[in-house]
Amino acid sequence: MVALRRLTWAHDLLQQFRRQRHYWKNMDCALLKPPEEVRGMLELNREAFRKHIKLPRLRVPERDSNKVLPLLKKLLLKMEKLRPVRPLSEMEGDIQSTMREILLHPLAVKSWDCLPTAELEKHNIESGNFYYADLELNYDNWRADEIFKSVLPIEDEGLTSYSRIGHIVHLNLRDHILPYKDLIGQVLLDKVPGCRTVVNKAATIDNTYRNFQMELICGEQQYQVETIENGILFEFDFSRVYWNPRLSTEHERITKMLNSNDVLYDVFAGVGPFSVPAAHKKCWVLANDLNPESYKWLQHNGKRKKCLAHMKTFNKDGRAFLLEDVKPDLLKRWKEDNTKNYQIHITMNLPAMAVEFLDVFRGFLNADEAKDFLNQTLNYPTVHVYSFAKGEDTKTRVRELVEENLGLPLGENLEGIHFVRNVAPKKDMYRVSFRLTKDILLTTAKATSQQIQLKRAASVLLEEDLNIANKVKC
Numbered sequence: 001m002v003a004l005r006r007l008t009w010a011h012d013l014l015q016q017f018r019r020q021r022h023y024w025k026n027m028d029c030a031l032l033k034p035p036e037e038v039r040g041m042l043e044l045n046r047e048a049f050r051k052h053i054k055l056p057r058l059r060v061p062e063r064d065s066n067k068v069l070p071l072l073k074k075l076l077l078k079m080e081k082l083r084p085v086r087p088l089s090e091m092e093g094d095i096q097s098t099m100r101e102i103l104l105h106p107l108a109v110k111s112w113d114c115l116p117t118a119e120l121e122k123h124n125i126e127s128g129n130f131y132y133a134d135l136e137l138n139y140d141n142w143r144a145d146e147i148f149k150s151v152l153p154i155e156d157e158g159l160t161s162y163s164r165i166g167h168i169v170h171l172n173l174r175d176h177i178l179p180y181k182d183l184i185g186q187v188l189l190d191k192v193p194g195c196r197t198v199v200n201k202a203a204t205i206d207n208t209y210r211n212f213q214m215e216l217i218c219g220e221q222q223y224q225v226e227t228i229e230n231g232i233l234f235e236f237d238f239s240r241v242y243w244n245p246r247l248s249t250e251h252e253r254i255t256k257m258l259n260s261n262d263v264l265y266d267v268f269a270g271v272g273p274f275s276v277p278a279a280h281k282k283c284w285v286l287a288n289d290l291n292p293e294s295y296k297w298l299q300h301n302g303k304r305k306k307c308l309a310h311m312k313t314f315n316k317d318g319r320a321f322l323l324e325d326v327k328p329d330l331l332k333r334w335k336e337d338n339t340k341n342y343q344i345h346i347t348m349n350l351p352a353m354a355v356e357f358l359d360v361f362r363g364f365l366n367a368d369e370a371k372d373f374l375n376q377t378l379n380y381p382t383v384h385v386y387s388f389a390k391g392e393d394t395k396t397r398v399r400e401l402v403e404e405n406l407g408l409p410l411g412e413n414l415e416g417i418h419f420v421r422n423v424a425p426k427k428d429m430y431r432v433s434f435r436l437t438k439d440i441l442l443t444t445a446k447a448t449s450q451q452i453q454l455k456r457a458a459s460v461l462l463e464e465d466l467n468i469a470n471k472v473k474c
Contacts, residue, residue, distance in 0.1 A: 026078075026079060026146065027146055027149060028107065029105075029106055029107045031053050031106050032053070032077075032079070032106070032137075033146075033150060034049050034051070034142055034146070034147065034150040034151075035048065035049065035050075035051045038150050038151050039150065039151060039153075039154075040151070040153070041151050041183060042179060042180060042182070042183060043182065043183060044182075044183045044186045044187065046138070046139040047139075049137075049138055049139040049142070049147075050136065050137070050138050050139075051136070051137050052134055052135070052136050052137075053106075053134070053135055053137065054132045054133070054134060054135075055077065055103060055104070055106060055132065055133065055134075055135045056103075056104040056106060056109045056110075056130070056131075056132055057101055057102060057103055057104060057130070057131055057132070057133055058072070058101075058102045058104060058115070058125070058129055058130055059088065059099050059100070059101055059102075059129045059130075059131070060099065060100050060102065060123075060125055060129060061098075061099055061100070062087070062098045062099060062100050064123050064124070064125070065085065065100040065102075067123055068102070068120065068123055068125060069085065069102070071115075071116050071119050071120065072102060072104070072115070072116075074108070075104050075105055075108045075109055075114075075115070076102065076103065076104065076105065077103040077104060077105045077106075078105075079137070079141045079142070080140060080141050080142060080143055081140045081141060082103070082137075082141050084102060084103045085100055085101070085102050085103075086100070086101050086103075087099075087100060087101075088100060088101040103135070111130075112127040112130040115130070143191060144187050144188055144190075144191035144192065145159075147187050147191070148184065148187070151180065151183065152177065152180060153176070156176045156177075157174070158177070159171075159173070159177060159184060162188070163244070163245050163246065164192070164195075164245065165225050165227050165238055165243060165245055166225030166226050166227045166238075167194055167195060167196040167197055167222070167225060168195075168196075168197045168198075168199060168223065168225055168238055169188050169192055169195050169197070169198045169199070170199055170200075170201070170214075170238075171184070171185075171198065171199065171200045171201065171217070172200070172201045173200050173201075181200060181217050182217065182218065184198075184217070185198040185217030185218035185219070186218055189218055189219050195219070196219050196220045196222065197216070197219040197220050197221070197222055197223070198216075198217045198218050198219050199214040199215060199216055199217060199223075200214065200215045200217050201213075201214060201215075202214055202215040212242075214239060223237050223238045223239040223240075224236070224237050224238075225237075225238050227243075227245070229245070229248045229251065229273060230248060230251060230252045230255065230277060232276055232277050232280065232301075232305060233301075233304065233305075234271055234272065234273070234276070234297075234301050235297065235300060235301060235304065236271045236293075236294075236297040236300075236301075237293060237297070240291075240293040241270060241271055241291060241293050241294045241297060242270055242291075242294070243270070243271065243273075246421055247273070247349075247420070247421075248273075250420050250421075250431065251273040251274060251277070253418075254274055254345075254347060254384060255274065255277040255278060255281070257343075257345065258278050258281055258283050258343075258345065259281070259283075259342070259343070260281055260282040260283065261282065261283065261284070261341065261342045262278075262283045262284070262342045262343045262344070262345065263283065263284045263285075263329075263333070263342060263343070263344040263345065263381075264278045264283050264284070264285045264286070264287075264345050264346075264347065265285075265286050265322075265326045265329075265330075265344075265345070265346045265347070265381070266278075266285060266286070266287040266288065266347050266349075267288055267318045267321060267322060267326075267346065267347065267348045267350075267354075267357070268288070268289060268290075268318055268347075268348060268349050268350040268354065269287035269288055269289045269294070269298055269313075270289055270291075270294050270298070270349075271294055271297040271298050271301055272287065272297070272298045272301045272302060274287075274347050274349065275287035275298065275302070275311055276298075276301050276302055276305055276307060276311070278311075279302060279305070279307035279308075279310040279311035280305050280307045280310075282310055283310060284310055285310060285311040285312070286311075286312050286314065286321075286325055286326060286329060287302075287311055287312070287313050287314070288313070288314040288315070288316060288318065288321040288325070289314075289315065290315070290316065290317055290318065292315055295313060295314075295315035298313055299313050312325075318348070318350070318354075318357050319357055319360055322357070322360045322361075323360065326346070327364065330344070330381070331369065331372075333379075334372075334373060334376070334378055334379070335372070340377075340379055342379075343379075343382070344379055344380075344381040344382070345381060345382050345383075345384060346381050346382070346383045346384065347384045348383065348384065348385040348386060349384075349386045350386065351386040351387050351388045351429050352388060354385050354386055354387060355385060355387050355401050355402055355404075355405040355406075356405055357405075358383075358385060358402065358405045358406040358407075359405060359406065359407055359446075361383070361406065361436055361440050361441065362406060362407045362408060362440060362443055362444065362446065363441070363442065363443060363444035364436075364440070364441045365441045365442055370441075370442055378438075380435050380436045380437060380438075381435070381436050382415060382433055382434070382435050382436075383433065383434055383435075383436060384431055384432075384433045385402060385431070385432050385433075386420065386429065386430070386431050386432075387401055387402065387429070387430055387432065388423060388427060388428070388429055388430075389401065389427070389428055389429075389430060390426055390427045391426060392426065394426070394427070394428040394430070395417055395419070395428075395430065398417060398428075398430040398432060399414075399417055399432065402432045402434070406440070407446035408439070408440055408443060408446075410434050413434050413435040413436075413437050413440075414432075414433075414434045415433040415434055415435060416431075416432075416433050417430055417431075417432050417433075418430060418431045418432075418433065
């Protein structure tokens with residue numbers, strides 16, 4: 001009897017371990033995949049997804065279902081629009097008995113012995129309650145990604161991701177998937193809650209205003225959207241401005257750096273993902289964008305958030321904005337006595353070309369302007385410039401791009417090189433943060449590449465020495 005108890009305990013413990021260890025994926029089970037006949041389908045035929053399977057089930061009295069379900073929680077079959085527990089009425093003599101039918105995952109449960117039998121028997125659930133029965137699956141039971149895996153060619157990379165902006169789903173389809181675009185659009189329209197429009201990026205972003213050409217795949221031709229990012233509601237015409245939801249984390253990082261009364265000069269503000277949250281935090285913001293449409297929605301979003309009192313907006317070239325608006329405001333602040341009470345930040349989020357504007361800071365002050373601050377410790381701004389970098393060592397390359405365009409090497413004023421996201425194979429997006437210095441603002445001559453390399457090498461050695469020192473302290 002003792003040996004039997006120990007054997008039962010060991011069996012239940014093993015089953016519990018298996019339930020905790022495994023996560024049963026439907027697409028790993030051939031039985032639960034859509035029919036093979038849908039492979040290569042170009043025009044969506046929902047009826048073609050119907051299939052019948054034999055599925056393990058457990059029949060339990062309704063009064064015991066709340067006690068039994070926790071034992072089977074990790075073994076349930078979970079699919080779209082399919083209830084794993086459903087009512088089942090049976091006749092026992094002349095009395096109708098209400099039962100519950102529990103659908104079990106065919107990978108996890110092959111027989112009665114795959115269940116926690118000892119615990120089930122305590123509730124009078126025995127092997128007779130276990131059985132197989134037919135179940136019909138249809139198009140509604142699979143997610144969009146499961147549909148795509150079953151339809152798109154196996155040998156090529158499938159549809160890995162998409163962006164969601166309000167009611168719009170935005171795709172960037174590769175050439176080999178384009179023949180399936182109508183099907184893909186219809187599936188997303190069916191499966192993504194609240195989706196009313198599906199568009200595909202039709203060309204690379206190469207125009208002056210950095211918005212891309214798009215193709216309507218299916219749904220409404222309605223591009224004015226509302227979307228929430230980091231608790232702020234933004235509204236804009238997605239077809240006429242640039243917006244990338246994959247940058248929301250980076251927008252949040254910058255916003256968290258800012259404190260009330262800090263200053264933000266946003267050179268390429270777009271519709272306000274940096275500027276509006278900053279102004280909402282009571283920072284003083286000068287926000288600029290060259291695109292008239294972005295400028296319109298920047299003002300709209302600031303007004304909607306009731307933060308225009310802390311935000312001035314401009315519609316001009318970034319270089320002109322820095323020289324005509326940022327510089328006078330910065331000089332005015334330096335003449336005040338309380339500049340040490342806040343931080344000053346300059347964001348330059350135009351990764352395709354922002355580094356090309358960095359030469360503005362070299363010789364930013366002329367000799368007469370510099371005289372006013374000879375005996376003063378200035379609150380120098382921190383620049384956050386975004387850039388793409390291609391190649392094997394993209395982190396080194398992005399620093400080179402900043403230094404080459406700035407015309408001066410970065411040393412102790414380099415605050416960090418932060419990876420933002422991978423854009424394509426061997427192409428990454430970074431944020432390089434550095435403080436402006438007296439040397440940068442007064443130097444008009446551009447350093448030679450040799451001088452930059454020597455300063456960079458010295459900076460790398462200093463960084464390595466600091467890392468070693470920190471390790472010794474630990």
